Amino acid sequence: MAFTPQQDDDIISGINVTPLVDIILVVLIIFIVTASLVLRHNIPVELPQARTGEQSLDGLINLAVTAEGKLYLNGRPGVLEDIPALVAEVRQKIKDSGGKISAFISADTQARYGKFAVVIDRLRLEGVSDIALDTQPPDLVKERP
Secondary structure: OOOOOOOOOOOOOOOOOHHHHHHHHHHHHHHHHHHHHHHHHHOOOOOOEOOOOOOOOOOOEEEEEOOOOOEEEOOEEEOHHHHHHHHHHHHHHOOOOOOOOEEEEEEOOOOOHHHHHHHHHHHHHOOOOEEEEOOEOHHHOOOOO
């Protein structure tokens, strides 16, 4: 049996899309991670420590109370009166899936407890009972200058 070499002079007319898809997926993942970090670092909130704290992704509603008492709703400045509209908007979005509305509250350690309590009360009045407090594990805490 003799081996006959084949000619590889044929023109490649197709494009291998596998590497292209791999690159696009990596870029998408980098964009998602970067966007969540940028959003989190734009709001000046120093989170309290908790040994049971977990790293979590953004929920349906994300509220932040700064040390100065400013309120941010899903990364945008807002006031307490904006919470009912935000809850109604989220409720409308998840109406078809039958999902449960949950809220993550990030409050600076220097924020007044009264402002924090009013935010939680306003969420409960709107029917949001699944409320999580955003904390950070002790090993991620930086010393304040």
